[in-house]
Amino acid sequence: MNKEGLYRDLSTVKQQIGLAKQFLESLNSVKFDRKNVLSWFKKLCGYLTDIILTILEIRSILENHVLNKKTMLLYLYQINTTLSLYINTFVAECEIGEALNEVRIFTTKKLSSCLDGIEDVLIKGISTYPENVGNFILWMDTALEKMSEIDHLKEKEKCLKAFSDAKILFEEVLSHAMSIAQVSMSEDYKIIRGSSQSVLEGLESLSNEISKENPNSAMVKLFAETCSNKLCALERKVNVAVLKICLSTFAKYTDDLENIHKFCFNTENKSKPRDLDNLVMEFDLHVDRIMQIGLFAISCSTNMATCIKIRSCLASLEALESELVPAFNAVLLDYCKQNCNLASILKNHWLNEAVLLKRLICEIIDxxxxxxxxxxxxxxxxxxxxxxxxxxxxxxxxxxxxxxxxxxxxxxxxxxxxxxxxxxxxxxxxxxxxxxxxxxxxxxxxxxxxxxxxxxxxxxxxxxxxxxxxxxxxxxxxxLVENSENSFSKEESLGNEQPVVTGNGFLDHIINRGKQILQDRSILYRSNKIEAFDLRSTTLSKMNALKEKNKSIPLSKLVHLRKISFVQSPTRNQISCELQITDIVNELRNMSLTFEKC
Structure with missing residues (x-):
């Protein structure tokens, strides 16, 4: 496509997005009867279809920008999810005979945000798809690669430089491990913390040896290998912890939300706000665990389509974080039809996205x-x-x-x-x-x-x-795969090692970094409280330098949450952007037809 044609199409899509956002504002004046909402919804689908078809025409500008392409697909998946919420809202309105304005506002705001995001990607080239946030496995692989370089360096200055780079990467791995530990079972928290301290002790031993006036090359190599082995042991413990989180979370996947629903819909509980606070705390922890499972699953899969779908589900849950509990609280304070329907619709939307997320994650777990x-x-x-x-x-x-x-x-x-x-x-x-x-x-x-x-x-x-x-x-x-490195017996234990934990100031720093990573996690709709860490930007530049040298990044050892087919079959990752967008258009049209038949 020539530049003139590209500029013309970009101008067209910008105009189409403006018209769609303007049309969204007209929902306030649309009555709740079936005929009016159906007509409005079909027109909205028409606007969105035009936008997506134009994106298909100019998709070539995304092909060389992987993160922009992922961001675009994420917004398109979110548009489809939002349209499903519109349908559920309109069906409920027709049943109760009045407009659910709060749900309309929330849904419209979400869809408008997606349209703004698409415009940013196409016109400004801005990507909101984080490349490495929550990617524990990538940090692991890069840290091991950098540590392995120390074995081959003879000059002291180069060795110190390589160690300094490796230490930064190791600290990032430890911080991400501790962010996972924050939502793990108490026993696994202690295990990960103890293992992290063991890694820090290994780094200190290596640092002391390298800093000597005449370091012993054999000892340097030994300490470097020890650090790598300890980091791999930490990875194993993190993987086991995540799998245990999966088990405990899946075992009561909807229970915490159902408990809030039952409590708030019982008018006798109006005078018990503190009891609701306890239920909300449990639900918040449950959501944090789901988020960490999802992000960890993404880091273990090379299937781009699956990862984007998982991130879309996480984005949907994130968008509801500021809306769902207040909706139930409104029911508790004022038990009326409007509040009850608002809470029920948002709850069902959360459940739909959570169930889809669970299915996608299960396709990744070994x-x-x-x-x-x-x-x-x-x-x-x-x-x-x-x-x-x-x-x-x-x-x-x-x-x-x-x-x-x-x-x-x-x-x-x-x-x-x-x-x-x-x-x-x-x-x-x-x-x-x-x-x-x-x-x-x-x-x-x-x-x-x-x-x-x-x-x-x-x-x-x-x-x-x-x-x-x-x-x-x-x-x-x-x-069990034949000739596999994996083995299993009835007596084997996956995570019973419990390293001794002692006081360590730097370990406390790592733990606090882990808490901050958990607190600042953002999928799509929530801005990070801190836009970027200097440590992270420094580390990313070092990772890019590794890639420029065309050095192969090794697969981490002892990985329990990677599906072998994802690692060994590169063709599984070659998902056509055009095919994914076409599927989204078809699904959009199908939703319009389905709503018409409701």
Whole structure:
């Protein structure tokens, strides 16, 4: 496309965006009856289709700017998500016979923001798609690459320079690890913190050796390898922690939001605002965990289309952070039809995006790693149960069997969402079928036998839990790849090491950086409180220098949250921008037709 034609098309799309935003303002005057909202919605889809088709014509300007292309696709996915929210809002309005102005305002503001973002990408070349935010794996790989250079350097000055660069990268890895630790289980927090301290001690030993007047090259090499090994050990612990977060989060994926809903829709709770505060705190932590899982999954996948869809879901949840809880609080303070419908629509929108996010994440998680985590957690619970049974107790803690069942159901749901290799699918399906049967058996036995509080009946429940544990072990074996470095046994433990933690001023600095990373995370709609860290910009320049040297970045060791097919099949990542945009246009048209039939 020549420059004249490009400028003409850019001018056209800018004008189209202006017309679409102007049309959005007309929603305030649209009545809630079916005929009016349908007419308005079809016109809106027409404006948006024109914009997207023009983008298709000038897509060539995005091909050499990967982040701009990703940002554009992210905004387009968000437009489709926003249109779905419009449909749900209009359907609810027709049912109750009045306009839901608060939802309209929120949805219109969100769509207008997407249009502004598209204009920024096309006209100004501004990308809001963060290249490395939350990308723990990329920082890991780059840090290991830089540390490996120290082995090959003989001159002291060059060695000190390489160490200084490596230390900056190591500190960034530790900060991101601690940001994940903030939302991990308390035991995993201690493990990650202790492992981070071990890495810092390794760096200090290496620094002391390099700083000597005549450093011993053999000792320098040994300390450098020790630092790399300790960092890989930290990565393993972080991966295990994230998988445990997945298990605990998926086990009660919608519970925290449902608890807020039940509380606020009960008029008897109007005088109990502090109780709501506790529920909101639990929900906020739950959302933080979902966000960290999503960002970590993105860092483990090379499938651009999947990563953008995950980021779109995260952006939707982020957009609701400032709207959802206030909507429920409004119901608690004033239980009326308008407030109830507002809260219900926003809640359903959150659930839809969260469920889609879960499905996308499950496509990235390594099934062997997840099976191992569930087996490990259930093994501990079954051991706890066995102690009560062996003690011949008449009453045992029912929450233990409930947790075993809940973990196993999460695994069953996970296995339903992922795809399998053809040569192994029959055995896997057989084991999944067995897993489902024994889950039902354990649940039935727990419901019938445990209330009777008889030791011999408790033993029957325990035996069924053992069979369930063996079923999960069989599934783990199905996912083992021949000649793989992965191994697994019934006795193997993924994360029981607990390094001793002592006071360390620099470690406190790393922990605070981790908290700041968690606090400042922004997907699309929320601006960072701090636009950029000097440390991060310095590190990025060093990473770019590595790329310019055409040095291959090694795959990190001991990775549990990478799907092998994503790493080994580069063709999976070559998703056509044109194809993705065309799919979005088709989906937009389908939504318009679907709404017409509602």
């Amino acid at each position: 099934p062997l790693a997840f099976c191992q985590i569930v087996h490990e957690e259930n093994k501990y619970l079954v051991h706890t149960l066995s102690l009560d049974v062996k003690a011949n107790k008449s009453k045992i803690d029912r929450s233990v069997t409930e947790q075993v069942i809940r973990n196993s159901i999460v695994l069953d749901d996970f296995l339903k969402l992922i795809t399998y290799e053809e040569d192994n699918i029959i055995h896997i399906k057989e084991n999944i079928s067995f897993l489902q049967k024994i889950i039902r058996e354990v649940k039935a036995a727990s419901d019938v036998f445990l209330p009777q509080e008889q030791p011999e009946l408790n033993f029957k429940v325990y035996k069924r839990c053992k069979i369930l544990l063996n079923g999960i072990y069989s599934l783990c074996k199905n996912f």
